[in-house]
Amino acid sequence: xxxxxxxxxxxxxxxxxxxxxxxxxxxxxxxxxxxxxxxxxxxxxxxxxxxxxxxxxxxxxxxxxxxxxxxxxxxxxxxxxxxxxxxxxxxxxxxxxxxxxxxxxxxxxxxxxxxxxxxxxxxxxxxxxxxxxxxxxxxxxxxxxxxxxxxxxxxxxxxxxxxxxxxxxxxxxxxxxxxxxxxxxxxxxxxxxxxxxxxxxxxxxxxxxxxxxxxxxxxxxxxxxxxxxxxxxxxxxxxxxxxxxxxxxxxxxxxxxx
Amino acid sequence: xxxxxxxxxxxxxxxxxxxxxxxxxxxxxxxxxxxxxxxxxxxxxxxxxxxxxxxxxxxxxxxxxxxxxxxxxxxxxxxxxxxxxxxxxxxxxxxxxxxxxxxxxxxxxxxxxxxxxxxxxxxxxxxxxxxxxxxxxxxxxxxxxxxxxxxxxxxxxxxxxxxxxxxxxxxxxxxxxxxxxxxxxxxxxxxxxxxxxxxxxxxxxxxxxxxxxxxxxxxxxxxxxxxxxxxxxxxxxxxxxxxxxxxxxxxxxxxxxxxxxxxxxxxxxxxxxxxxxxxxxxxxxxxxxxxxxxxxxxxxxxxxxxxxxxxxxxxxxxxxxxxxxxxxxxxxxxxxxxxxxxxxxxxxxxxxxxxxxxxxxxxxxxxxxxxxxxxxxxxxxxxxxxxxxxxxxxxxxxxxxxxxxxxxxxxxxxxxxxxxxxxxxxxxxxxxxxxxxxxxxxxxxxxxxxxxxxxxxxxxxxxxxxxxxxxxxxxxxxxxxxxxxxxxxxxxxxxxxxxxxxxxxxxxxxxxxxxxxxxxxxxxxxxxxxxxxxxxxxxxxxxxxxxxxxxxxxxxxxxxxxxxxxxxxxxxxxxxxxxxxxxxxxxxxxxxxxxxxxxxxxxxxxxxxxxxxxxxxxxxxxxxxxxxxx
Numbered sequence: 001x002x003x004x005x006x007x008x009x010x011x012x013x014x015x016x017x018x019x020x021x022x023x024x025x026x027x028x029x030x031x032x033x034x035x036x037x038x039x040x041x042x043x044x045x046x047x048x049x050x051x052x053x054x055x056x057x058x059x060x061x062x063x064x065x066x067x068x069x070x071x072x073x074x075x076x077x078x079x080x081x082x083x084x085x086x087x088x089x090x091x092x093x094x095x096x097x098x099x100x101x102x103x104x105x106x107x108x109x110x111x112x113x114x115x116x117x118x119x120x121x122x123x124x125x126x127x128x129x130x131x132x133x134x135x136x137x138x139x140x141x142x143x144x145x146x147x148x149x150x151x152x153x154x155x156x157x158x159x160x161x162x163x164x165x166x167x168x169x170x171x172x173x174x175x176x177x178x179x180x181x182x183x184x185x186x187x188x189x190x191x192x193x194x195x196x197x198x199x200x201x202x203x204x205x206x207x208x209x210x211x212x213x214x215x216x217x218x219x220x221x222x223x224x225x226x227x228x229x230x231x232x233x234x235x236x237x238x239x240x241x242x243x244x245x246x247x248x249x250x251x252x253x254x255x256x257x258x
Numbered sequence: 259x260x261x262x263x264x265x266x267x268x269x270x271x272x273x274x275x276x277x278x279x280x281x282x283x284x285x286x287x288x289x290x291x292x293x294x295x296x297x298x299x300x301x302x303x304x305x306x307x308x309x310x311x312x313x314x315x316x317x318x319x320x321x322x323x324x325x326x327x328x329x330x331x332x333x334x335x336x337x338x339x340x341x342x343x344x345x346x347x348x349x350x351x352x353x354x355x356x357x358x359x360x361x362x363x364x365x366x367x368x369x370x371x372x373x374x375x376x377x378x379x380x381x382x383x384x385x386x387x388x389x390x391x392x393x394x395x396x397x398x399x400x401x402x403x404x405x406x407x408x409x410x411x412x413x414x415x416x417x418x419x420x421x422x423x424x425x426x427x428x429x430x431x432x433x434x435x436x437x438x439x440x441x442x443x444x445x446x447x448x449x450x451x452x453x454x455x456x457x458x459x460x461x462x463x464x465x466x467x468x469x470x471x472x473x474x475x476x477x478x479x480x481x482x483x484x485x486x487x488x489x490x491x492x493x494x495x496x497x498x499x500x501x502x503x504x505x506x507x508x509x510x511x512x513x514x515x516x517x518x519x520x521x522x523x524x525x526x527x528x529x530x531x532x533x534x535x536x537x538x539x540x541x542x543x544x545x546x547x548x549x550x551x552x553x554x555x556x557x558x559x560x561x562x563x564x565x566x567x568x569x570x571x572x573x574x575x576x577x578x579x580x581x582x583x584x585x586x587x588x589x590x591x592x593x594x595x596x597x598x599x600x601x602x603x604x605x606x607x608x609x610x611x612x613x614x615x616x617x618x619x620x621x622x623x624x625x626x627x628x629x630x631x632x633x634x635x636x637x638x639x640x641x642x643x644x645x646x647x648x649x650x651x652x653x654x655x656x657x658x659x660x661x662x663x664x665x666x667x668x669x670x671x672x673x674x675x676x677x678x679x680x681x682x683x684x685x686x687x688x689x690x691x692x693x694x695x696x697x698x699x700x701x702x703x704x705x706x707x708x709x710x711x712x713x714x715x716x717x718x719x720x721x722x723x724x725x726x727x728x729x730x731x732x733x734x735x736x737x738x739x740x741x742x743x744x745x746x747x748x749x750x751x752x753x754x755x756x757x758x759x760x761x762x763x764x765x766x767x768x769x770x771x772x773x774x775x776x777x778x779x780x781x782x783x784x785x786x787x788x789x790x791x792x793x794x795x796x797x798x799x800x801x802x803x804x805x806x807x808x809x810x811x812x813x814x815x816x817x818x819x820x821x822x823x824x825x826x827x828x829x830x831x832x833x834x835x836x837x838x839x840x841x842x843x844x845x846x847x848x849x850x851x852x853x854x855x856x857x858x859x860x861x862x863x864x865x866x867x868x869x870x871x872x873x874x875x876x877x878x879x880x881x882x883x884x885x886x887x888x
Contacts (some may be wrong), residue, residue, distance in 0.1 A: 074740035088731040091724070099724040103740030109749065112720030113713060119720070126721075169740050176692055 001205055002047070002078075002173060005137050007056030009229070016042040018229040020056070024173065027235055029206045031216045031237075032227035035249055038210045041083055044175050047207075048080045051072040061175070075103040079171035081162040083178045083209070089151035096150050097130040097168040098162060103156070133168045136202075137194070156187050158238075164232055167202070174198065177207040180215055186241055194217050200231045213241075225249065278353045281360045289340060289364045296336040296369025296417075301376055303328055307391040309399050315822055316477030317449035323695045324822060325718045333369055337362025337424025342722070359426035366414075366421020373413040374402060381406050383789040396580060437494040444490035449478045454819055457555035551700050559696035560808065563768065564816040566703030567761045568808040572800045573710040574757030579786065580716060580795035580849070582750035583730025587782055588635070588655025594757040594777040595631045596762025598662060598671060600680070601772045607679035610670045617683040617767055624759045631658075632755030637746045643733065655782050656697075662774040676773030683767045693768045702767075706760045714797050717753065726750055780814045780828075787835055793845030802846045807831070807841035842876060 002024040009017040017039045024030050033041050045051040047058065049070035058065040065073055079100075088096050105126060111119035134141040137160045144155070150161060159179060166174055179195065180188035192215045198204050210216050216223060216237060223240045225233040227249040233240050240246055312324035341358035345351040380397045401409030427435040450457065452472055459468040471486075473479045478486065551559055571593060578586045594789070601618035602608045615623075635654045639647050662671045671677065682692035683702060691698040717723045725746040728736035737743045766772050784807075792803020811827050812818025824832060838845070 007784070023843075046870060050734060050738060054726050069744075070734075070737040071740050071742050074738065079740075080738060082735065086732055086735045087736070088728050091727055095724060099728045099736070099741065100739040102725055102742070107719055107721050109717065109720075109722055109753070114724065123720070137777060165739060170596070 001061060002207075003048075003057075003059040005057050005246065007043075007046065008054045008059070009039070009046055009051060011055050015229050017046065017053070020059075020226075020229065020231055023232070024205060024207055026172075026205050027199065028212065028221045029195070029208070029219050031220035031223045032207060032209045032212075032226060033211070033223060034215060038249075041177060041227040042229075044080055044177055044207075044209065047073075047175060048078060050208055055159075071103060073169070074169050077170075077172035078175065079166035079169040080174075080175035081159075081166050082179055083180065083181065085158045085162055086157075087161055088166070090149055092137070092147050093134065093150055093153065093161060094127070094130050094146040096165050097133050098126050100165045100168045101126050101129060101170070101200050130168060133164045134211040136167070139162060144202055151194040156183055159191070163198075167204075169196070172205060174204045174206045176206060178211060180210065180212055186211060188215060198239055278355070279357050280687060281357050284361055284364065285358065292336055292340045292365040293368025293371075297372025298702040299332050299336075299374075300329060300369060301372045303332065304373065304376055304396060304400070305389055305391045306826065307396075307831065310391060310393070310395045311825065312822060313399055314756075316475055317446070318483045319473045319475065319477045319479050321480075327446070329373070330416070330420055333366040333420040334424040336369060337366050337421030338422075338427050339424075340365045341425035341428040343428075346707045354428045356429065358428040359422040362425020363418040364421035366417035366419070366424070367411045368417075369421070370413040370417025373417075374410045376851030377401065377406060377409040377413070400758050433498055434515060436496075437491055441487045441490045443490065445478070445483055445486050448486050449483070450822065451819055452476060452478075452560070453821065454558055461555040461558070462824070480760040480826070482771060498733055504797065513715075543856050547704060551697050551704075554697070556696050559700045559819070563696055563700040563703050564802055564813055564818075565809045566700065568705050568785065568788060568813055569707050569769075569804040570710050570761035570764075571758055571785045572792070572804050573707075573714050573797065574754040574761070574796070575785050576789050576795065576800045577714060577717070577726075577757070578750050578754040579789055580800070581723060581730065582726040583745060584639075584747060584750060585644070585651070585753075586754070587652040587779075587786065588658075588752070589651075589758060589785055590777045590779065591635060591655045591658040592628050592631060592758030593765075593781065594658050594662060594774075595628045595755070595764040596624045596759025597610050597766045597776070598677070598762070598770050599627050599759070600763040600766040601677040602670060604766070605677050606681040608677050609668075609672050614681070616761070617681075621760070624763045624844075625756050628755040628759030628762075629752045632752040635752030635755075640744055640747050646842060652779070652782075655779060657777075659774055659777050662777070671774075674774060676771055678771040680766050680770050680772065682770075691767060693770050699764070699768045703764055706764065710760065710799055711801075713757065715751070716768050718797075722746060722749055776815060780790075784808075784814050785833070787831055791835065791838055791845060793848040796845070796847055799845050799847035799849065806846065807834075 002022070004020060004022040006022040007022070008015070020039075020043065022043075032043065033108050034040055042051060046053050047065070049065065049068055049072070053066070060073075060076060060078065063076075065076070065078075070246070088099065091099065105122055107119050107122050110116075111122075131142065131146065134146070140157055141153075141161060143163060145157075150158065153161060159182075163174075163176065163179060166176075176195070180191050183191065195208070197204060197220050199206055208220075220237060223233075223235065223237050223245070225230055225240055225246050232249060233243045233246050235243075297404065308328040309325040312328055313326075315324040316322070317324055317327060340361045341354075343352065377397065380392060380400075382392075384392070386392045386531075386604060397409070398404075400413070402412065414538060427438070430438070448471065451470075455471070456465075456468040459465050471478060471482045521650075551562070554562070571589070574592065575586065575589045578584050578589070600617065600620045602611055603613075603615045603623060604617055606612060606614055615722065635651065639650045639654075661667055663674055665673060667673075682690050682698075684690055685702075689698060691702045691879050725736065725741045725743075728739065729743055729746060730742055733743055765776075788803040788807050789800055790803075791807055793799020808818060809817065810819045811830055812824060814819070
């Protein structure tokens with residue numbers, strides 16, 4: 001589904017990503033792990049179009065993503081969440097998921113001004129679809145919460161709304177940047193289950209960045225380990241966690257004799 | 259900033275009932291600071307020339323002129339301010355009393371000592387060179403035409419008196435102090451708005467009222483001032499009585515109903531409701547707006563037409579700044595495009611096109627050109643953000659004005675001579691709108707304001723409106739969520755430009771002539787101030803802002819209700835804006851969103867409390883307990 005070859009990203013001489021190859025098959029859940037500063041978020045930024053790579057090729061469903069603006073990439077079917085929750089805080093919960101259907105809707109300004117049939121039916125559809133997406137998270141984001149500003153949500157609910165907002169763009173590939181960061185164990189176990197459901201029931205292909213190894217172990221089909229912008233290991237969780245290079249990247253080099 | 263001063267430690271040990279303070283138990287540091295601020299303010303007002311300029315403008319016939327009033331109001335405000343005390347939750351407030359009046363008196367005394375210094379200074383030194391108003395005229399006013407000694411001594415006494423009055427407001431019950439303020443404002447209002455009130459009474463054919471109110475030398479007559487004061491006090495008392503009785507009725511009704519545990523916040527499921535009462539109010543307001551101009555005189559209609567022109571501009575800018583969050587400092591460009599398009603196309607005196615196109619045809623062209631201008635100005639700045647964008651738009655606003663003024667294009671725009679002889683608007687053979695019939699202009703403006711309100715309202719609640727808001731919130735995230743930010747921002751520019759061009763087109767037909775200097779940068783600034791002052795992103799707020807600022811103070815080239823203040827308009831604009839940003843940064847009538855943006859912390863705390871209540875309710879019902887975090 002997504003094929004990335006020879007990806008280089010430089011920030012003024014610093015190699016954030018170095019000759020990265022990466023593939024995702026349809027229906028997979030791939031976890032990207034690595035120590036801080038390994039280039040994980042940069043990798044997401046490149047795939048979602050927010051950072052332009054200096055070299056390399058990104059093919060999504062047989063067509064290149066290079067040079068496309070983020071909104072075009074979203075329209076092609078890749079949606080993402082952000083590590084440091086970036087909701088539209090002063091818009092309501094429902095508006096957050098309505099605005100992200102922008103690229104799937106077609107009304108023009110004149111439709112809104114003249115209140116045409118197209119405008120009304122589409123607004124209704126957008127609203128219903130938004131409510132459906134929020135309903136995926138149980139009752140947490142529904143009911144009176146529809147009309148609450150996003151800034152009033154609890155932290156965990158904001159994370160959920162971020163995922164909902166990405167889902168509302170009707171993507172094929174979902175990029176989740178540390179979806180359970182800052183959650184307590186109960187919440188994170190619940191969200192892990194939910195991510196599984198996203199794949200099994202909604203049919204999204206998922207790439208996620210995660211630091212919480214229990215989450216990675218529970219849901220990922222494959223794990224890719226990044227360090228200094230390079231992929232140092234790939235494979236199942238068991239394989240990767242036994243890889244000495246990975247242990248070294250996380251814990252530092254052991255000194256001789258110890 | 260000393261905490262001990264505000265809450266004396268010796269006092270806090272006393273029992274609550276005894277929290278009473280002696281007259282001299284003051285926070286002296288605070289009083290000296292307030293006095294210094296007041297002194298600066300008074301000297302500033304004196305040297306700004308207001309007392310001299312307004313000396314001849316009588317407010318209440320023999321006693322008070324606007325000039326003296328300009329030196330009287332500030333001690334009153336500062337006196338009130340020093341008496342103000344924040345009562346923290348859970349603490350017993352001090353008993354209010356003579357001490358508050360004393361505080362005001364001290365601050366007033368110290369502050370007006372500034373004027374004493376000024377009197378002495380003017381008698382001994384001459385620095386008229388930098389300070390134009392450092393003049394014998396000012397000295398004469400400050401001396402009350404008597405002697406230096408009187409002038410030097412009386413001002414601190416006056417300051418102490420007015421300051422004590424201001425501080426004493428805290429002493430009186432809130433009802434009395436509120437009534438006093440309203441009475442003072444009513445007398446001041448009736449006196450200052452003399453020309454408008456005269457105009458109104460002529461409209462309703464009750465000239466006798468204004469003849470009786472105002473003396474031959476302008477200004478309220480002595481007895482009229484007393485009658486106005488008594489009437490205002492009577493109305494306030496009546497209102498208070500009415501409110502009391504309805505509050506008692508509501509109380510009784512509440513007693514019958516069972517009290518809910520969660521409070522109003524928890525029981526109200528939706529944030530925004532549109533009650534039918536609001537709809538009825540809307541219909542009444544529209545009816546009033548349509549009927550009222552028939553009764554208003556020339557002056558008032560003219561004034562309202564100017565307000566309408568600025569409402570149009572402000573609504574247009576509101577789309578760009580308030581909704582899409584693009585700080586455009588060159589909005590006047592679109593105003594100019596609208597005005598000049600109509601002028602060039604309709605005037606027989608325009609140098610290039612002597613074909614006279616009817617106004618509505620020209621308006622259509624003006625819209626197209628303004629839309630194009632929106633694209634041209636928008637396209638290069640669309641990739642910029644924040645400060646850079648603001649500076650570039652500022653530049654574009656100036657470029658348009660300079661082009662209109664230039665020799666290069668004088669073949670079309672006639673340079674500094676401008677275009678004259680612009681005919682009025684023929685409304686399909688039914689009526690003619692001309693500048694010398696302000697009522698017709700007002701109706702034309704109202705129609706376009708209605709269009710602008712409709713457009714703003716519909717767009718706000720649509721796909722493009724949501725996209726604009728998302729861009730305002732976080733542009734890069736909006737883009738990542740599939741919003742085509744480039745086209746959305748261009749649409750904001752184009753829509754705002756077209757609304758602005760309406761205003762320009764009407765201005766052309768109204769004034770009958772048009773000059774480049776009407777489109778100076780100050781116009782952009784004033785429109786922006788209107789939007790910010792009224793409440794960014796909110797239609798009602800923007801309209802209120804235009805009514806208050808343009809209606810009361812006047813536009814950059816248009817007189818307002820307070821015509822006397824025309825010279826000091828920009829000064830007052832500035833002062834108001836500073837005060838507004840400090841005290842109420844969300845504007846007069848804030849949009850719900852904007853208020854949220856600026857008070858996120860408080861709101862979050864409320865939400866957290868509410869969540870706790872909801873969680874408790876759920877727990878009480880035995881359901882799942884929400885794991886809410888603040």
